[in-house]
Amino acid sequence: MLKIEDLHAEIDGTEILKGLDLEIPAGEIHAIMGPNGAGKSTLAYVLGGRPGYEVTQGSVTFNGQDMLALEPHERAANGLFLGFQYPVEIPGVSNVQFLREALNAQRKARGEDPLTGGEFLKLAKEKAGLLKLDMDMLKRNVNVGFSGGEKKRAEMVQMGILDPSFAVLDETDSGLDIDALRVVGEGINSIMRKPDKAVLLITHYQRLLDVVRPDKVSILSQGRIVRTGGPDLARRLEEDGYDAVMEAA
Amino acid sequence: MTEAIILPTRRHEEWRYSDVEALEALDTGAFEDWRNIDVPAGQTYRECLVIADTDGPSDATELRRLRVKLGEGARCELFGVIASGRLGRIEVVTTLARGSHFELGGITVGGRDTTREFVTRVAHEEPEATSNQVVRSVHWGRGTGNFLGRIDVVRDAQKTDAAQSFKGLLLEKGASVNAVPQLEIFADDVKCAHGASVGQLDEAARYYMATRGLSPELSRRLLVQAFIGDALVALADDEEAHDRLLRVALDKLDLHL
Numbered sequence: 001m002l003k004i005e006d007l008h009a010e011i012d013g014t015e016i017l018k019g020l021d022l023e024i025p026a027g028e029i030h031a032i033m034g035p036n037g038a039g040k041s042t043l044a045y046v047l048g049g050r051p052g053y054e055v056t057q058g059s060v061t062f063n064g065q066d067m068l069a070l071e072p073h074e075r076a077a078n079g080l081f082l083g084f085q086y087p088v089e090i091p092g093v094s095n096v097q098f099l100r101e102a103l104n105a106q107r108k109a110r111g112e113d114p115l116t117g118g119e120f121l122k123l124a125k126e127k128a129g130l131l132k133l134d135m136d137m138l139k140r141n142v143n144v145g146f147s148g149g150e151k152k153r154a155e156m157v158q159m160g161i162l163d164p165s166f167a168v169l170d171e172t173d174s175g176l177d178i179d180a181l182r183v184v185g186e187g188i189n190s191i192m193r194k195p196d197k198a199v200l201l202i203t204h205y206q207r208l209l210d211v212v213r214p215d216k217v218s219i220l221s222q223g224r225i226v227r228t229g230g231p232d233l234a235r236r237l238e239e240d241g242y243d244a245v246m247e248a249a
Numbered sequence: 250m251t252e253a254i255i256l257p258t259r260r261h262e263e264w265r266y267s268d269v270e271a272l273e274a275l276d277t278g279a280f281e282d283w284r285n286i287d288v289p290a291g292q293t294y295r296e297c298l299v300i301a302d303t304d305g306p307s308d309a310t311e312l313r314r315l316r317v318k319l320g321e322g323a324r325c326e327l328f329g330v331i332a333s334g335r336l337g338r339i340e341v342v343t344t345l346a347r348g349s350h351f352e353l354g355g356i357t358v359g360g361r362d363t364t365r366e367f368v369t370r371v372a373h374e375e376p377e378a379t380s381n382q383v384v385r386s387v388h389w390g391r392g393t394g395n396f397l398g399r400i401d402v403v404r405d406a407q408k409t410d411a412a413q414s415f416k417g418l419l420l421e422k423g424a425s426v427n428a429v430p431q432l433e434i435f436a437d438d439v440k441c442a443h444g445a446s447v448g449q450l451d452e453a454a455r456y457y458m459a460t461r462g463l464s465p466e467l468s469r470r471l472l473v474q475a476f477i478g479d480a481l482v483a484l485a486d487d488e489e490a491h492d493r494l495l496r497v498a499l500d501k502l503d504l505h506l
Contacts, residue, residue: 048460051452076462089455092475098458101471106462162461 001026001198002166009046009056016042018223019058021031022200024166029192029199031209031234034220035242040202043220044170047200048077048082062166076102077109081164085171088152090142095154096124099161101160106162129159131187148175156187167192168200173208185211206238221246254280254352263340266395266427268364269381271310271336283314289321290346297490298329300337301497304359306506308335315341319349319378326352328484331365332501345378353382354480356396356494358501360390360424370399373406380410385477386417387498388424389505399431402439409439417447418476420469466503473502 010019018037024030034040045053047060049072060067067075090098104114115123128135135150135151143151152172159167169188173181185208192199201214209217209231217233218225219242226246227233237245256272257264272280288294300311311334313427323346331337337359343351357365365388371380386394395414417426426447450472458468477498484491 050456071460071464072456073462076460082460084457084460088453090451090454090457090472090475090480093471098471101467102458102461102463105464105467109462158461161280209363 027195029214031201031214031217038220039223077106079165081167083169097140149180268336274310286317287421288323293324295326297464301332302333311337317343322348324350328354337365347375348377351380355384357386357394359392362391364393366395368397373402375409375411394426397429402434404435407438411441413443415445444496
């Protein structure tokens with residue numbers, strides 16, 4: 001589904017990704033772990049096409065298509081979702097308006113009919129219920145005045161509504177208490193754990209992986225994937241730390 | 250024979266950022282044409298003023314001059330969108346009696362080489378009157394948006410509460426906005442607040458919106474809608490009028506002319 005080959009990327013002339021290879025087939029949840037500064041968030045932003053993140057070498061194909069040639073909103077319409085570590089506040093724009101516009105823009109790009117106001121609200125209510133987010137929160141402005149946990153839940157509600165085929169989730173577990181972590185983890189499972197979908201899950205902690213249960217775990221260090229294994233790799237990292245596990249490799 | 254009138258120059262404070270050359274296109278009559286709005290004690294008056302293109306982008310000069318006189322406890326709400334003309338200008342001179350309220354919500358939008366401006370003078374001549382003015386300007390190209398707002402509070406007008414807020418949003422290099430708040434206060438127990446700021450579209454918000462599938466045009470439209478919405482808050486109870494004014498401004502933005 002997603003294939004990254006020899007990816008090099010830089011920010012302001014500094015190379016952060018230095019030849020990254022990664023392949024994620026449909027049906028797989030792939031966790032990426034790694035020390036601070038390894039390039040995890042950079043990888044997420046490069047996949048999401050953020051301005052200022054320049055790819056200097058390598059390729060990213062998504063369902064056989066050159067993803068790097070697409071604008072960020074075109075990537076979204078193709079089924080990519082980027083969950084933010086720090087979701088952005090948008091004063092004056094309600095979640096309902098924002099998500100309805102976004103969903104209908106994606107549907108239009110795919111040649112599908114737009115949802116009516118009523119159809120959209122029904123969908124939004126269902127997904128908000130799944131993530132235990134009060135529907136009143138969705139009537140408020142995007143992320144404005146939301147706590148850290150509420151922002152992350154709202155991200156997952158957005159994911160549920162937009163129904164992507166591939167999600168890149170950048171530290172979705174940061175800033176969550178234990179209960180919220182479980183809700184968000186189960187949200188990821190119910191929305192994305194499907195044979196025709198896949199997830200790249202960037203995280204620092206085993207706790208989220210206890211709920212989401214990745215099929216594979218890779219370690220990103222100094223801009224490259226240095227090791228890939230099963231779920232036990234994450235557990236060993238939690239116990240022994242990056243240095244020990246990478247030395248053993 | 251028509252009598253020549255002397256047109257203002259930029260040396261006049263109230264015309265400082267205007268396109269005074271555009272006034273030459275006016276009939277002398279238009280320049281002298283003040284419309285009076287008298288709101289009797291206890292009554293409420295609301296009007297929407299729209300300067301919009303009717304047939305493609307216009308290079309006309311549009312000048313609207315209003316004199317508003319409010320009786321005791323009266324209320325006047327004016328909402329205006331200036332989206333057309335080489336020069337589009339709405340001037341409002343308001344006199345407030347005891348306990349009355351004046352509300353102005355103004356929006357200017359435009360690109361090319363246009364000037365669009367609100368010029369107000371609000372005179373609190375008796376105690377306990379309130380006024381609230383909110384102007385939002387969105388410009389691109391070499392477009393200019395101005396808000397010149399003067400507030401006079403006479404010595405006896407205690408408990409006056411006057412507020413003025415201006416924000417400019419510049420979509421491109423070359424566009425500009427000017428805010429000139431001018432407060433003349435001779436009473437000592439009053440509240441007068443004014444604020445002015447200018448900025449650009451929030452690029453972090455635009456990227457966030459793009460990752461959800463919104464094109465650059467759509468995210469700009471949503472952010473501009475949110476921005477100018479401030480000026481129409483007091484019109485929220487009339488959905489038809491609210492949406493009509495919003496549409497005039499957003500249509501202009503979409504055309505980018």
